[in-house]
Amino acid sequence: MGEEVIETPIGKINTLKIVRVKHRKNRETAFWLAPEYEFLLVRLQQLEGNGRGFELLLKEAKFDGKQI
Numbered sequence: 001m002g003e004e005v006i007e008t009p010i011g012k013i014n015t016l017k018i019v020r021v022k023h024r025k026n027r028e029t030a031f032w033l034a035p036e037y038e039f040l041l042v043r044l045q046q047l048e049g050n051g052r053g054f055e056l057l058l059k060e061a062k063f064d065g066k067q068i
Contacts, residue, residue, distance in 0.1 A: 006032050006042050008058050010068060015042050026050075037063050 001017040015032040016039075022028075026049030033039040040061065047053035061068050 001030075004032060008042060010058065010060060013037075013042050013058075037061075037068065 001019050004015050004017045006013050006015050013034050014036060015034050018031045018033065020029045020031075027046065029044070029046045031041060032043040034042050040058075040063065041056075042058045044056040045053065046055075
């Protein structure tokens, strides 16, 4: 989908947004990956056709032994 800056508890992170759609299950899953951190998953959002779903958001991380 393109580049997007995500606001997280550890600050703003530049990401690439990727969306996967499963038509038979009526589900859409979006992934935000951080190229600066070897495509670390920063956010994941899954929505069902009935309006239900869930979201994961990066709260803290260590990269190469350093807190980011």
